[in-house]
Amino acid sequence: MRLKLQRLHSAPPWKAFAARVLSVLLALAVTALMMAMAGIDPIDLAAQVLSATFGSSFGLEDLGLLFSPLLFTGLAVAVGLRIGAWNIGAEGQFNIGALCAAGIALFVPGPDWALLPAMIAAGALGGALWILVPTLARAYADVSELITTLLLNFVALLLVYYVATGPWLDPSGRALATTARLPVRLPEVWGIVHWGLPIALGLAVVLAVIFSVTRWGYEVRMAGSNAGSARYAGMPVRRHLIAVMLLSGALAGLGGVMEVAGTVGRLQGGISNNYGYLGIMVAVLARAAPLGVIASAFLMAVILNGGIVMQTQGLTTNTVLAMTGLILLFAAIGDELAHYRLRRLEGRN
Amino acid sequence: MDIIAGLIQTAFLAGGVLALAALGEVLAERVGVVNLGVEGLMALGAVTGIAVVVATTTPWLGFLAALAVGLAVGMVFAFATVIIRANQVLSGLALTLIGTGMAATVGKAYSGTPAPAIFRPLDIPILSDLPFFGRAFFQHNILVYVIFLIVPLFLHWLMFRTRHGLNMRAVGENPAAADAAGLNVMAYRFWYTAIGAAMAAGSGAYLTLAFVPSWSEGVVAGRGWIAVALVIFAGFRPINAAGAALLFGFVTALGFVGQARNWPIAAPILSMLPYLGTIALIILPVIAWQRMRRMMAAPAALSTPYFRDTR
Incomplete structure (x- = not known):
């Protein structure tokens, strides 16, 4: 009897899931090891993180505030991955969404019930417009959307910074580098958790339904797994690609709207807080499944909330970013390894 | 005339960062591996460079240490992408997050401190006294000559004039045929990916030891991604990559001049130029x-x- 390593064409779902769980655990273990080497007790820190997050309603409310933007950016990246497009510009679209919403709130007079929908529409539209050029370049000239979407993040961050410290600077002179407080706020549903969270959860469910039961969702999935045969089968692959990428941008933009109108209340530089980049990990861990995004965004929110506790230990939120990268690296490796299985070969051959 | 000479001088200085990283990426991509971790590698190199120079006050040691860190991290990346054959896009993004996050965590202690010793401009005898040309071409720190002259010419010779270079390109174009011809595809891919990563980290050290020269969070500011984009623009050729980097150095230099001369354009808007230009x-x-x-x-x-x- 001999053993042979065999590579399967696609990884069985349970193995892919196990690989993801393992990658998270392994990344946590490596981070703990590095902290221990730096003289920080990781067990003690983990206990602090968990009690600070789940030990009080304040902790849970904070968690809710982090959960919502991660859902939006995670969904944005996941939707793109459905058709094989890497939107790593969610960070930028998030900023532009916040910018557009703040613009409406600050400069358009009107009652709240009219302004809020207008802000949401403007933010979604802004996010979609921000990804328009990379989308058209990918669809018509086959230019990889990876670099174009990413570079626009820097432009968006600079634009928000410029607007918040320049032309839209708080005229009262009390705030240093932000706009005035927005006159319109997203109402709260629980404690300080605003409507952004239920809206995001609802969107995840709606997207899950769209991708699993509609013809459009099916065609998008086909176009993503094999564009050539999808085209041969008569599916409008290019049109789907454009629609999906614009939807992805709009989702990230919506995240920005909720952040500026619900959580922060004014437009300031760095409002995106790396949510766009963390969304990549959220989407990858969820294997681009909208309902999976709920689980992975929650996990990411716990880790991110832990980052706030870590700051008391001299670590920064950047430590969380590094840990996210580790999870992603292990997930990439685990994904590939999940394709293999050991096969027993009976007798000689 | 003086302004133009100064512009060219700054273009070389600023372009050097992009050139070294882009040349490293050319190596990796020519053997078939996309490394999207350049941004993170540069951050790691930048912080390594400054940390070593703060301890030793020898810029060369800082630069070499960054190369070593880049090689080590590059070998991890190559292990994942070449040996395990994990998804290259995902692994590269992961490397960017790891590098950026770790560099910022480690670099907090060095934030804002200027490098105590830097690569200073060397005047080349006689030539540096030439009007205009002296300032534009012959008053640079030594790394500029290495990055713009020695490395691109050497890589061009290696890739297009030697048997080894032909093998490299074969591995990137058709690994099955290269394998059938008896080449060790994995070895080519592994080592050139790792060397490319070392060069990316080296360009980070160049950033903090010759160009800025200090560490602060976000000092890399997307230059790693611009370098990856330049490789595409340069058609995966080393001499073109150095030229494209110089062009970008020129755009950056124009932004500096604009800020120094109080052009009626806000600084953040001028800072957008390199990103928009790359796109x-x-x-x-x-x-x-x-x-x-x-x-x-x-x-x-x-x-x-x-x-x-x-x-």
Whole structure:
């Protein structure tokens, strides 16, 4: 009897899931090891993180505030991955969404019930417009959307910074580098958790339904797994690609709207807080499944909330970013390894 | 005239960062591996450089240490992408997050401290006294000559004039054929990916030891991504990559002049120029010159892992 390593064409779902769980655990273990080497007790820190997050309603409310933007950016990246497009510009679209919403709130007079929908529409539209050029370049000239979407993040961050410290600077002179407080706020549903969270959860469910039961969702999935045969089968692959990428941008933009109108209340530089980049990990861990995004965004929110506790230990939120990268690296490796299985070969051959 | 000479001088200084990283990426991509971790590698190199120079006050040691860190991290990346054959895009993004996050965590202690010793400009005897040309071309720190002259010419010779270079390109174009011809595809891919990563980290050290020269969070500011984009624009050729980096150095230098001379454009808007310029540079040529596409095309097996048994 001999053993042979065999590579399967696609990884069985349970193995892919196990690989993801393992990658998270392994990344946590490596981070703990590095902290221990730096003289920080990781067990003690983990206990602090968990009690600070789940030990009080304040902790849970904070968690809710982090959960919502991660859902939006995670969904944005996941939707793109459905058709094989890497939107790593969610960070930028998030900023532009916040910018557009703040613009409406600050400069358009009107009652709240009219302004809020207008802000949401403007933010979604802004996010979609921000990804328009990379989308058209990918669809018509086959230019990889990876670099174009990413570079626009820097432009968006600079634009928000410029607007918040320049032309839209708080005229009262009390705030240093932000706009005035927005006159319109997203109402709260629980404690300080605003409507952004239920809206995001609802969107995840709606997207899950769209991708699993509609013809459009099916065609998008086909176009993503094999564009050539999808085209041969008569599916409008290019049109789907454009629609999906614009939807992805709009989702990230919506995240920005909720952040500026619900959580922060004014437009300031760095409002995106790396949510766009963390969304990549959220989407990858969820294997681009909208309902999976709920689980992975929650996990990411716990880790991110832990980052706030870590700051008391001299670590920064950047430590969380590094840990996210580790999870992603292990997930990439685990994904590939999940394709293999050991096969027993009976007798000689 | 003095302004133009100064512009060219700054263009070389600023372009050096992009050139070294882009040349490293050319190596990795020519053997078929896309490394999207350049941004993170540069951050790691930048913080390594400053940390070592604060301890030793010797810029060379800082630069060499950054190369070593880059090589080590690059070997981890190559292990994941070449040996395990994990998804290159995902692994590269992971490397960017790890590098950026770790560099910022480690670098907190060095934030804002200027480098105690830097690569200073060397005046080349006689030539540096020439009017105009002296200032533009012959008053640079030594790394500028290495990055713009020695490395691109050497890589061009290696890749297009030697048997070894032909093998390299074969591995990137058609690994199955290269394998059948007896080449060790994995070894080529592993080592050139690792060396490319070392060069990316080296460019980070150049940033903090010759160009800025200090560490602060976000000092890399997307230069790693611009370098990756330049490789596409340069058609995966070393001399073109150095030239493209110089062009970008020129755009950056123009922004500096604009700020120094109080052009009526806000500084953040001027800072957008390199990013917008990069996007234009990778989109416009594809649309404008359809015919050049084949000549400037990416290696055929780029970002495709090689499985021997499925050839």
